[in-house]
Amino acid sequence: MTANMAILQTTEITEQRDISQVDIAQSQSARPLPSPQTLKSELLATDALLQQVAGHRREIEAILNGTDDRLMVITGPCSLHDPEAALEYGRKLKMLQAQVEDKMLLVMRCYFEKPRTTVGWKGMLYDPSLDGSHDMETGLKSARALLLELTGLGLPVATEALNPLAMPYLSDLLSWVAIGARTSESQIHREMVSGLGVPTGFKNGTDGSLEIALNGIKSAMSPHSFLGMDGQGQIAMIETSGNPDAHVVLRGGKGGPNYDADNVASCEAALSKAGLHAAIVIDCSHENSGKDHARQGLVFENVVAQLTVRKTSAIKGVMLESFLKEGRQNLDKDDLEYGVSITDACINWEETASLILSAHQSLCP
Numbered sequence: 001m002t003a004n005m006a007i008l009q010t011t012e013i014t015e016q017r018d019i020s021q022v023d024i025a026q027s028q029s030a031r032p033l034p035s036p037q038t039l040k041s042e043l044l045a046t047d048a049l050l051q052q053v054a055g056h057r058r059e060i061e062a063i064l065n066g067t068d069d070r071l072m073v074i075t076g077p078c079s080l081h082d083p084e085a086a087l088e089y090g091r092k093l094k095m096l097q098a099q100v101e102d103k104m105l106l107v108m109r110c111y112f113e114k115p116r117t118t119v120g121w122k123g124m125l126y127d128p129s130l131d132g133s134h135d136m137e138t139g140l141k142s143a144r145a146l147l148l149e150l151t152g153l154g155l156p157v158a159t160e161a162l163n164p165l166a167m168p169y170l171s172d173l174l175s176w177v178a179i180g181a182r183t184s185e186s187q188i189h190r191e192m193v194s195g196l197g198v199p200t201g202f203k204n205g206t207d208g209s210l211e212i213a214l215n216g217i218k219s220a221m222s223p224h225s226f227l228g229m230d231g232q233g234q235i236a237m238i239e240t241s242g243n244p245d246a247h248v249v250l251r252g253g254k255g256g257p258n259y260d261a262d263n264v265a266s267c268e269a270a271l272s273k274a275g276l277h278a279a280i281v282i283d284c285s286h287e288n289s290g291k292d293h294a295r296q297g298l299v300f301e302n303v304v305a306q307l308t309v310r311k312t313s314a315i316k317g318v319m320l321e322s323f324l325k326e327g328r329q330n331l332d333k334d335d336l337e338y339g340v341s342i343t344d345a346c347i348n349w350e351e352t353a354s355l356i357l358s359a360h361q362s363l364c365p
């Protein structure tokens, strides 16, 4: 072989390899999953349950637009991983609701998808066996089955919508949705919300930026046409009419918390300048508590004081990360403590109930 022939052959091999890698789909494996319609027919929501969800969405819409002056309290674990513990929490919350319903609407946080700063366990929907096996078919089924049980208790439930493809499997059972701090700026998420018939809160960015949340609200309130998936699991052109119940969630940011009266007043002014309705939900966790779960109570009490002493009407809701037991634990499948978060640290049930009951007292004239 001459030197020239060898060079020619090497070039051909390189070109072949490059061409084979042009189609990204060849370098990943794909496992089909049931369509939303298949899963929904296996795990059917009765008409009565769907009516209950519709009723809860209307209550939340009324709270957001001020025709219902109750406070929405979204509370529950950072993430769900154990259906038994989630149900125990749900039963306690339902009983507490009966004691405070004249002044508050309690909504359970049911987060199946976790946005990670880098990597980590991404939630029950992705890895229900908690061992890296990523059995997403089981994850989707377990998430829907658990939502059916929790809504079956009579509770309104909330989740973070992270992967737009997950929503068609679950959204019929949701009464409130969050777009997280890491995705508020994403056009794909804004498009998804524009077609969700669920009141949805856009969080300020992790850097504290309120503007991305306000832009998110404006975008989600508008009609969109985009690539998505229909109920049969078919890739489709989706056309939406816009979500009138998009609102802002303040969660603090790199510069510090943003739950205090000054930040709430600036948020209200920014909403008014943008021509948006003054409806604010305050997340007591994340950067508003400096990621110290023990500070959530102080934030919650400050928010209640803004409502009762300063009579701030723009605050419509408040969020707590709370589970049966306080704190968090590392994910070790064979050594997990019942009722303790495996993602962010939470306050315990006793503190949660006491905060809600004393807020109820303060909200009573």
Ligand SMILES: O=C[C@H](O)[C@H](O)COP(=O)(O)O
Pocket (backbone or CB within 6 Å): 078, 114, 115, 116, 117, 118, 119, 120, 286, 343, 344
């Ligand atoms: O609420 C949950 C977490 O704050 C969020 O998922 C980011 O978690 P991470 O920084 O541990 O990845």
Ligand SMILES: C=C(OP(=O)(O)O)C(=O)O
Pocket (backbone or CB within 6 Å): 078, 111, 115, 160, 179, 180, 181, 182, 203, 251, 286
């Ligand atoms: C991830 C969450 O919040 P944030 O987007 O504010 O970090 C969360 O509420 O679980």
